Amino acid sequence: MNRVDRLLALILYLQSRRTCTAEAIAEHFGLSVRTIYRDIAALGEAGVPILAEAGIGYSLMKGYLLPPVNFSEQEAYALSTGVMLAQRMTTHSYNEKMQSALDKIKAVLPNEAKQRLELLAKGMATPTTEHPQQADLSVLQQAIARKQLLSFDYQSASQTHSQREVEAAGLVFYLGRWHLIAWCRLRQDFRDFRTDRIHNLQLHSEQFQARTDFNAKDFLQNSTPIAQLTAQVRFIPAAADIARREWWQGITDEQQHDEGVVMTLNCSDWGSLACWLLSLGTAATALAPDEIKQELCRQSQAILALYPTT
Structure with missing residues (x-):
């Protein structure tokens, strides 16, 4: 992003918030606080009425607004993708609002861009699975x-x-x-x-x-179990790909061997890891430590007890 685009983005960022600190702005744009100070000063010199209050942060003077800014074609693509993903995770009434917003964006695009956006929409899809009814x-x-x-x-x-x-x-x-x-x-x-x-x-x-x-990010971080345990597991290549996609507590190491892919998996308890490994059948073999092997044996025996042989 060049500096002109960044200054415009900075105005839009300030316009969307009552107040914000230089540290928060720097984190949002991935820049140093010193760079943000220089950008704030440049906007002030250009006549943008930015207010600063010690201990609180920066804000735009009440009543100052940028004129409406048209969306770029790439931004329309991004929002179209967002609507498609929202259809998998939200309710029907919410999807209608998302689609309405996208239609308003389409209305201000040139005809050629509209056609390309329609072509993109036809070329993208997500699984049409039924989702449980949920609150609006x-x-x-x-x-x-x-x-x-x-x-x-x-x-x-x-x-x-x-x-x-x-x-x-x-x-x-x-x-x-x-x-x-x-x-x-x-x-x-x-x-x-x-x-x-x-x-x-x-x-x-x-x-x-x-x-x-x-703060939602803090909530997720604090509510996620701490993965203090690690286990070495050998996967066949296809199962290794499943592990990369599914094992949510993290993989800290991965080594290719003739027998398969050996991964170091993080976990908060042996029970949940063993339960997941059993879902992979013989495609996953626990190598260490002994605790995960013992838990796999315990759960396997409990499963066998449900299906006694005659």
Whole structure:
């Protein structure tokens, strides 16, 4: 990105936020704080009314806006891809809003760019699998952004039902599902609600004061088990490719051998690793330590006990 484009992007970044620190801007653009200071100064010299407040950060003077900026063809491609991916992870009503936004972008593109975008859309696809019904994400987002109370019926993993009133704090996607993180007035604590278990969702006019400065990235980092254990496992090449895609706790080393690919897998407990390795059958062989071998034997014997021979 050249400097002119970066300065324009910096104005748009400031325009989309009330205040932001030089450190946050530097992290967003992948630049040094010193470079951000120089860019802020250059914008000020060019007449852009940037306000600075010690201990708080930078902001644009109220009322200052850039004129509407047309999307580039490459940006339209990126958003089209985003709509396609959203269709796999969101609700039908949310997809309609995404498609409406994309249609507005198409409307301002030149005819040739529109045709190329349509051609791209025909050439891209994701699996058309059925996804479980889930709560309307746009309602959950509104509750978070406007601090409005939510109520719903919730079905737990054990199939029990309860009525909940919650103060929404965040919306996080992990393990193939959207999760609402909210303060539950019934439990008097923060709870993690899977959106496909939420029914009869209601958004209320009552507003609340946020109990914490929730950050989705911090939540994911803190809620992920620490992978303090490691195991060496030999895979046949095809299974090694599966491991690279599926083993979510990380792979720290990989060595090619005549017998296969030996990987060092991180894990938080032997049980979950053994369960996953068993799903690969004879395509994976645990080499070390003895603890993972013992756990594989234990789980294998438990499986065999379910199918006694006659």
